[in-house]
Amino acid sequence: MVGNIREFILKKFIFPKVLIIDNPGIIISKSFSRYSKKEVNRRIIYYFEDTIVDLQSKTLRELGKQKTEELWYKIGKDIGVEFLSSINMKKIPSWLLNNIIKYTFESLGNTGATVTQKITYKKEGRLILQGTDNIVCRKNSLPALSLGLVGGIMSQLLKTNVEAKTYCKDCPKTCLIIADKNFKQIYTPLIKNHKKIYDYNKLNFPNTNPRLDNIHSLKNLMNFKKISLSNKSDFLGKTITISSLEFFRIIIKYYQKINKMDVLENSLTQTAEKIAKDLLRNEKDLSYKTKFILAMLCSFGWGFPKIKVEKNTITLQFTCIPILKFHSDNTEYLCLIMMAKGYFNQIFNNKFKIKSIKKGQDPASLIIKYQS
Amino acid sequence: MKNKLKKKIPQEAKLTRESTGVKKIDSMIQGGLPSGSIIGLSGPPGVGKSILSLHFLLEGARKAQKCVYINLEEPRRNINNMIKEFDFADEFFELEKKELIIIKCFDYPEYEKVYTELLQRIKNDPEIKRLVIDSFNCFFSSIDNPHTLTTNINVRKMITDSLYTIRRHELTTLLVLEKSEGHRNGFDYNIPYLVDGIIKLDFLELGTIERRIFIPKMRWTNQHKESKSYEIDKRGILVLEEGE
Numbered sequence: 320m321v322g323n324i325r326e327f328i329l330k331k332f333i334f335p336k337v338l339i340i341d342n343p344g345i346i347i348s349k350s351f352s353r354y355s356k357k358e359v360n361r362r363i364i365y366y367f368e369d370t371i372v373d374l375q376s377k378t379l380r381e382l383g384k385q386k387t388e389e390l391w392y393k394i395g396k397d398i399g400v401e402f403l404s405s406i407n408m409k410k411i412p413s414w415l416l417n418n419i420i421k422y423t424f425e426s427l428g429n430t431g432a433t434v435t436q437k438i439t440y441k442k443e444g445r446l447i448l449q450g451t452d453n454i455v456c457r458k459n460s461l462p463a464l465s466l467g468l469v470g471g472i473m474s475q476l477l478k479t480n481v482e483a484k485t486y487c488k489d490c491p492k493t494c495l496i497i498a499d500k501n502f503k504q505i506y507t508p509l510i511k512n513h514k515k516i517y518d519y520n521k522l523n524f525p526n527t528n529p530r531l532d533n534i535h536s537l538k539n540l541m542n543f544k545k546i547s548l549s550n551k552s553d554f555l556g557k558t559i560t561i562s563s564l565e566f567f568r569i570i571i572k573y574y575q576k577i578n579k580m581d582v583l584e585n586s587l588t589q590t591a592e593k594i595a596k597d598l599l600r601n602e603k604d605l606s607y608k609t610k611f612i613l614a615m616l617c618s619f620g621w622g623f624p625k626i627k628v629e630k631n632t633i634t635l636q637f638t639c640i641p642i643l644k645f646h647s648d649n650t651e652y653l654c655l656i657m658m659a660k661g662y663f664n665q666i667f668n669n670k671f672k673i674k675s676i677k678k679g680q681d682p683a684s685l686i687i688k689y690q691s
Numbered sequence: 692m693k694n695k696l697k698k699k700i701p702q703e704a705k706l707t708r709e710s711t712g713v714k715k716i717d718s719m720i721q722g723g724l725p726s727g728s729i730i731g732l733s734g735p736p737g738v739g740k741s742i743l744s745l746h747f748l749l750e751g752a753r754k755a756q757k758c759v760y761i762n763l764e765e766p767r768r769n770i771n772n773m774i775k776e777f778d779f780a781d782e783f784f785e786l787e788k789k790e791l792i793i794i795k796c797f798d799y800p801e802y803e804k805v806y807t808e809l810l811q812r813i814k815n816d817p818e819i820k821r822l823v824i825d826s827f828n829c830f831f832s833s834i835d836n837p838h839t840l841t842t843n844i845n846v847r848k849m850i851t852d853s854l855y856t857i858r859r860h861e862l863t864t865l866l867v868l869e870k871s872e873g874h875r876n877g878f879d880y881n882i883p884y885l886v887d888g889i890i891k892l893d894f895l896e897l898g899t900i901e902r903r904i905f906i907p908k909m910r911w912t913n914q915h916k917e918s919k920s921y922e923i924d925k926r927g928i929l930v931l932e933e934g935e
Binding site for chain 1: 899
């Protein structure tokens with residue numbers, strides 16, 4: 320009884336509230352506390368679950384199980400650390416730890432991580448997550464990303480390195496992850512202090528109402544029953560989930576490190592072709608197909624895309640694209656660029672190559688040229 | 692004591708409803724718009740707001756109700772061309788000849804002049820039962836400096852006064868509301884809060900164009916919670932059942 324009252328008071332009055340601000344092209348997750356002036360705004364984007372499922376499966380064929388698991392564990396852990404690093408948390412008092420851990424992983428559950436259906440934290444520093452049908456690994460039985468993510472988040476919460484292991488049975492019916500600070504060290508992410516972009520907030524959260532055709536928000540698509548948002552959201556029957564641009568930057572970083580950018584590119588492109596083929600099967604007109612994909616990218620939070628087609632060249636331009644908090648070299652957009660390539664391959668029944676990538680005059684704009 | 696109170700409280704009049712002219716929209720709002728209510732009809736350009744207004748006028752005229760259509764943007768010939776696109780055009784013009792439908796196109800948007808003429812008409816002709824103003828936002832488009840506090844207060848007063856007058860004459864009214872550019876949420880002066888209901892028409896262009904009708908607000912009505920898709924053809928607006 321006392322525990323329930325405490326939890327109620329903490330959730331109602333103390334813990335930050337998270338508000339999703341959904342505008343066409345720009346989706347913002349705003350965390351704020353009732354009694355604090357501090358707000359944390361994060362630009363979020365939607366992507367298809369199959370993008371990661373297929374990438375992991377192709378990497379598995381290329382590298383084998385152990386190396387693939389190591390790779391994706393590191394990716395997951397880096398993301399888990401990044402997820403909480405923007406909040407600049409101090410050490411959590413022990414009497415509050417259980418509630419905060421529960422609150423954090425319940426929030427994670429909204430991204431499709433249904434392994435968080437039951438959350439148990441033991442004071443010795445052990446977290447047990449149980450659930451069914453966890454996103455991504457439910458399709459390819461590779462839990463490394465989820466494990467790393469859990470380990471990363473727990474490391475930030477406990478301010479000490481925490482590793483995670485899986486004890487799943489009969490996948491995806493019984494998902495079980497245990498994270499423990501006493502597990503043998505696998506990987507400890509390095510947290511670097513990067514130089515921040517001066518006008519990050521202005522660029523990433525613009526106060527804009529662009530007068531463009533065919534721009535849609537998630538709410539528009541929900542009203543028209545194209546998207547359903549829940550712990551397993553879907554767009555026209557295909558599961559989607561949320562993340563930030565940082566997630567894709569980390570993936571690129573690791574695939575560059577192991578010299579497997581060709582695997583990454585082929586996988587993202589082929590998955591996008593497959594998705595486009597399914598989504599566009601009822602559309603015959605080229606312009607309708609193009610509009611569809613651009614509207615989809617816009618509603619997923621990638622900003623405002625425009626396209627120009629000339630002979631065998633496609634110019635894809637984004638304005639108000641998400642940007643990283645720190646200085647970047649445009650490689651963080653490579654995943655998006657490769658996925659878009661796949662969509663265009665399918666629409667135009669052609670095989671395009673990435674010709675050039677450059678920022679526009681506005682740092683939140685990106686111009687990509689594809690050529691067949 | 693209870694008996695004395697019962698005698699003092701007047702008996703509640705039964706709520707009557709006016710058909711919109713589209714049966715499946717009526718079925719979304721328990722049979723029609725509450726009589727005497729003021730309903731906002733909103734949506735982006737080209738979704739069919741004016742067409743729904745025509746259905747509303749036609750239905751009233753068929754029931755021998757006098758209906759007035761005020762247009763503040765288009766000349767008369769454009770209205771005629773719009774009506775002629777539909778199968779009900781002949782009937783519509785016939786009813787206009789019988790003065791059951793009155794179409795008035797003002798070529799000046801100044802609210803004060805239209806307001807006077809419109810209200811005069813309403814006062815002089817108690818037989819008017821239905822009113823459409825297309826579009827209500829036009830009343831305020833000529834105002835300079837719309838965002839100064841003084842102007843804001845004046846305009847709000849004008850809106851509330853006009854709505855009060857319409858309510859007092861118990862006209863079932865459709866106000867066509869255009870989304871104004873530069874206002875992210877679409878409307879000026881909180882008009883959606885002042886009306887008794889909102890019928891929202893919207894379209895989605897995800898490749899092909901789909902249209903849906905939403906009824907987010909309707910006082911004194913248990914309205915349909917889900918949206919419905921619709922098409923526009925020679926018959927006017929056709930609301931489709933799910934799966935059609």
